[in-house]
Amino acid sequence: MKKALALLFLPLSLALAQNVTITYWQYEFRSKVEAINELIRRFEAQNPGIKVVHQTFPYDAFQQKVAAAIPAGQGPDVVNLYYGWAPTWVKAGYLVPLPDDWIQRLDRDFVAMAQAAKVGGKLYGVPTAVRSLALFYNKDLFRQAGIANPPKTWEEFIAIGQKLTVKQGGRFAQIGYGIAPDGQDHHLVREVLVRQFGSKPYSDDGKRVLYQNEAGLKALSFYTDWVRKHEIGVPGFFPGNNGYRDGFIAGRIAMIVDGSFAIGTIQQGARFNFGVAELPLERAGGRKANFGSFWMHGLTPLATGPKREAALKFLAFITSEETQRYWLEKVGELPASKNLIRDPKLSLHPVYGPFVLSLAYAKATPFVDEAAQRKVMVDAINRVLLQGMDPAQSLRIAAEEEQRILDQFWR
Amino acid sequence: MRLTLAQREALWALVFLAVPLAFFLYFRILPAFQALWLSLYEWHADPSQRRFVGLEHYARLLEDPLLRRALWNTLLYTLLGVPGQIALGLIIALLLQRAPFGRDLFRAIYFAPYVTPAVAVAWVWSWMLSPHFGLVNELLALLGIPPQPFLQSPSQALPTVTWVVVWQNLGFQVVLFLAGLESIPRQYYEAARIDGAEGWRLFRHITWPLLNPVLVFSVVIGTIGYLQLFTQVVNLNFTDQGGPLNSTLTLALYIYQLAFLRFQLGYAAAVTVLLFALILLITLVQLRLLTRRVEL
Numbered sequence: 001m002k003k004a005l006a007l008l009f010l011p012l013s014l015a016l017a018q019n020v021t022i023t024y025w026q027y028e029f030r031s032k033v034e035a036i037n038e039l040i041r042r043f044e045a046q047n048p049g050i051k052v053v054h055q056t057f058p059y060d061a062f063q064q065k066v067a068a069a070i071p072a073g074q075g076p077d078v079v080n081l082y083y084g085w086a087p088t089w090v091k092a093g094y095l096v097p098l099p100d101d102w103i104q105r106l107d108r109d110f111v112a113m114a115q116a117a118k119v120g121g122k123l124y125g126v127p128t129a130v131r132s133l134a135l136f137y138n139k140d141l142f143r144q145a146g147i148a149n150p151p152k153t154w155e156e157f158i159a160i161g162q163k164l165t166v167k168q169g170g171r172f173a174q175i176g177y178g179i180a181p182d183g184q185d186h187h188l189v190r191e192v193l194v195r196q197f198g199s200k201p202y203s204d205d206g207k208r209v210l211y212q213n214e215a216g217l218k219a220l221s222f223y224t225d226w227v228r229k230h231e232i233g234v235p236g237f238f239p240g241n242n243g244y245r246d247g248f249i250a251g252r253i254a255m256i257v258d259g260s261f262a263i264g265t266i267q268q269g270a271r272f273n274f275g276v277a278e279l280p281l282e283r284a285g286g287r288k289a290n291f292g293s294f295w296m297h298g299l300t301p302l303a304t305g306p307k308r309e310a311a312l313k314f315l316a317f318i319t320s321e322e323t324q325r326y327w328l329e330k331v332g333e334l335p336a337s338k339n340l341i342r343d344p345k346l347s348l349h350p351v352y353g354p355f356v357l358s359l360a361y362a363k364a365t366p367f368v369d370e371a372a373q374r375k376v377m378v379d380a381i382n383r384v385l386l387q388g389m390d391p392a393q394s395l396r397i398a399a400e401e402e403q404r405i406l407d408q409f410w411r
Numbered sequence: 412m413r414l415t416l417a418q419r420e421a422l423w424a425l426v427f428l429a430v431p432l433a434f435f436l437y438f439r440i441l442p443a444f445q446a447l448w449l450s451l452y453e454w455h456a457d458p459s460q461r462r463f464v465g466l467e468h469y470a471r472l473l474e475d476p477l478l479r480r481a482l483w484n485t486l487l488y489t490l491l492g493v494p495g496q497i498a499l500g501l502i503i504a505l506l507l508q509r510a511p512f513g514r515d516l517f518r519a520i521y522f523a524p525y526v527t528p529a530v531a532v533a534w535v536w537s538w539m540l541s542p543h544f545g546l547v548n549e550l551l552a553l554l555g556i557p558p559q560p561f562l563q564s565p566s567q568a569l570p571t572v573t574w575v576v577v578w579q580n581l582g583f584q585v586v587l588f589l590a591g592l593e594s595i596p597r598q599y600y601e602a603a604r605i606d607g608a609e610g611w612r613l614f615r616h617i618t619w620p621l622l623n624p625v626l627v628f629s630v631v632i633g634t635i636g637y638l639q640l641f642t643q644v645v646n647l648n649f650t651d652q653g654g655p656l657n658s659t660l661t662l663a664l665y666i667y668q669l670a671f672l673r674f675q676l677g678y679a680a681a682v683t684v685l686l687f688a689l690i691l692l693i694t695l696v697q698l699r700l701l702t703r704r705v706e707l
Contacts, residue, residue: 064671071456092674093456170558171543182651236563238544239537241649301457371672375651382655386565 020310021051022303025076026295027062031264035330036318043317050310070094070300077303077311081125083116083294084370087409090119095298097122099312109321110336113292116364125296126319129333131260132292132358133184133192135280139273141254150277154222157255157280161232164254176232178244178256181385185223186377187291188257188279191363193219195289196282206366207410212399221391224384235385248274259293260355264332267351278354292362294336328352334359368409376402443687450680461677468681478682480657481665488573488661489637496577497629500584501622505614507585508592518589522582529579533646536575537562562647565658572659576643580636584629591625592618627701631694638690639663662686 024040026032033056040052055076057065063085069075081089089095103123106114110127117125135157137150141164151157161176179185190211194201199215202208211219226232238247245262247253249269257279258266266274279290297318303311317323324335328346334355335341347356367373380398383389414422450469453462472478507517524532539546540561548558561571599617608616641663645652652668653660662682670679 063674067671067674067676071458088674092454092676093460094674169552171548173543180650182654234543236542236560239541239562240534369673371668375654378651378654379656382565382651386563386655 019049019051020306021053022077022307022311022314023053023055023075024078024080024314025055025057025062025066026080027059028056029059031331035327038330039318039323039326043314046317047310047313050313052314066094067092070302073302075302076300077307078297078314079300080295080297082370083125083127083296083364084367084373086117086124086296086298087119087368088370089298090124091409094300095124096301096303097124098126098299098315102126109338111292111338111341111359111362113359113362113364114294114296114336116294116366117296125298126315127294127296127336128319128324128327129331130292130294130336130359130362131334132290132355132362133187133257133259133279134354134358135255135277136248136258136262136266137255137275137277138248138251138253138270139275141251141272142275150275151280153283153286154280155283158226158230158232161226161255162230165232167231172234172237174252174254175234175237175247176254177226178237178247178253179227179233179235180244180256181235181381182374182378183242183244184257184259184291186374186381187293187365189219189223189381190377191291191365192279192289193223195363196287197222198287202366206368207406209399209403209406212395216399217392217395220380220384220395224381224391227385235382260332260334260352263351263355276351276354278358288358288361290358290362292359292364294364369405372405373402376405446680446683446687449677450684452677454674454676454678464677468678471678472681472685477657477660477665481653481660481662484569484658484660485638485640485662487569488576488640489634491570491573492577492580492637493630493633495573496580496584496633497626499577500581500588500629503581504585504588504592505618507589518582518586521585524579525582527579529642530646532575532579533643537647540571563655565656568648568655568658572644572647575647576637576640579643580633584633587625587629588622591622595621623701627698630701631697634693634697635690638686638693641667662689 024036026036033054036054040054043052044050066075066079066081066089079095081095086095103118106117106123106126111130113130114127117123117127135150142148142150142160145160145163147160147163151160157177164174164176165172166174190201194211194216197215197218199210199213201211201216203210210216227234233253236243237253238244238250240246244253244256245258245265248256248258249266251270251272263276278288281288297315299308299311299315319336321335321337321340324337324340327333328335328340334346334352340346341356341359347353349356365373376398379401380394383394383397384391451463451465453464455461503521507514510517538544540548542548542558542560542563545561547561551557551559560567562568595618599621600613603613603617640661644659644661644664645667648654648659653664663686666679666682666686669675669682
């Protein structure tokens, strides 16, 4: 009945006020939820005919809710998702491509890594903010050990790490580096070390695994040697979800590699002075590399007719430069616009600076099945660290497994 | 037509039974058939675009190394966990029954883990089992045993997870056995003692056979529980679920990952059908083998 009435009055309402309600979904993260609520208020004031309903879910349940709700026709019109999920979602029909003029906007205005929002040449979403990796270090521990500056090269990094590692019996009481293969370190090996050592992890079209070469082997051996040879850390030092970050906040880990998304948590938790530095290099003046990632806003197949128009308007609003500036202040995530990250106020900032500088050379892994591909690299590292497998053999297994995943997606 | 009172009561009983039956069919049985149907399709959010693939997913089951690993792990969990919790539960119940006082207090303490959320249990145990800060390793050190990696080690992780689950289920098991023990008439023991039986022979010829119904129930429910193991595994190693190196991966967790992290709901449904068949088969075999021995 309601539906029939709505259909009857549709032309009328279109002509009058265009009363449309769209739904926006993201996962639960306090500062983001507050920011979006405020942005919706502003958007609705500018667009009187459009109402935006904002719903959030715990991170662990988010994809599950999306998977179930959209086929039932009750999910979001605009949805927030990790860029690495996009190909999986596209293949299963959870995202629809954006109009062509959006591709031009992305190419022109956004940092290069945002290209990862494209799947098969079509654009499936736009980010508000982006992230990169940097080295967080405990300034107080550094000072106590007589170390003045954060490491510029991996050699310095290992030396500092060894100085700051305290072992009692067979157990560690403090470690120099928070080894976390399932944290950010799988990116560190794949995207940072492989490139620093002179190769690249994937072919340009993202369809072929390339890290099974000299640089790749050097990356995996070098990284696993931090545990096996230099003993500057041990995996699983602190238990739990993000144990490496918790251990750093607890003052038991001197250095970690983490994303800019961790700034807020570390700032709130750490009861010591911490510093942030760009990632160390193979040698002074060596090649720079970083892993960039982002959450993007995409359109689902539920956004049709007048809802699609309204959803696109909302999408443009929450990815505008103005919003990005607000997002940085409110959430602390780096703007995705090329213009904004050139701002010297940002690149000279003691905490944001190293992340912003890294954005210029950061690459995003072209995932087609993020969960499975992450596992490939985590397992490659763990086979060496936990089972003592030869890095060359472990890397070969990983490259084969990942190539199979890519082939299966692109066939 | 006139019905007798008994007939009328029976009729009403059926009417009332039909209501929950309808709910059960709709919410339990129907989705099971839908899963069967879904397993024949390539998943797409739009039903009109779901491609019929026939038995393709079942062919993939045969050559999926992760599935084989999950299947093997799940069987290992069951083979370690079910006898483990039944043996421990029985020993504790027998001791408790003999305790002169404090029985309720002990029972409450043993039962507490069972009603604690599995997530909290996993979190606390992951700290207790930590190689560097954990209480368990400190206790081992007192005995002169070097620190063990437990959850960090591909070979120790599965038995460790099993232990956490056994520990959590123990209270329920103890309560079941206590109830079973209470229901055995004292006269049997008195009669046997007059005939000169003691200790082990009392247990072997009276307690054990008369506990059989409880035992059958425990084995069947326990097995089903372990075959569906999920929550503890997920939370004991949250960022590398099923790890390290798939050593703790279970069928239920694999289904979850396929369906909700990788959006392969068709293939996930095929694995679900496999799990369903497995549980059905094992349960039928168990009921057959175990109930045969009840002689009352």
